[in-house]
Amino acid sequence: MNEIDIRFPALKEIYQEQRQAMVGESSQEGSFLGVLQDKIGQLNENFTEVNEKVENFLLGRENIESVMTSMQKVNLEFRMAVQLRNKLVEAYQEIFRMQV
Numbered sequence: 001m002n003e004i005d006i007r008f009p010a011l012k013e014i015y016q017e018q019r020q021a022m023v024g025e026s027s028q029e030g031s032f033l034g035v036l037q038d039k040i041g042q043l044n045e046n047f048t049e050v051n052e053k054v055e056n057f058l059l060g061r062e063n064i065e066s067v068m069t070s071m072q073k074v075n076l077e078f079r080m081a082v083q084l085r086n087k088l089v090e091a092y093q094e095i096f097r098m099q100v
Helices: 008-020 032-058 063-095
Strands: none
Touching: 032 063
16 A cells, blocks of 8 residues: 555554554455545545645635635544544553453
């Protein structure tokens, strides 16, 4: 799988953790890790698009409604990604505490 250029530290950390957790080839279509990587990449692209919209707004090429809508959408996506990460960490910790 190609590396993704991630400019946001929080996303980069999540992406790197998932890459390190990979065992073998995970590029199988439909695998959890593959889907997760795709969504993180998509979220990163959305962040980049919002940054471009903000720059265009500052240059007078974009209207405020479009910028604010995009910002809220990315904010919601990011909060959902953080909650997913928290649930995954919680599940991992629960499994780790299980007695064999």
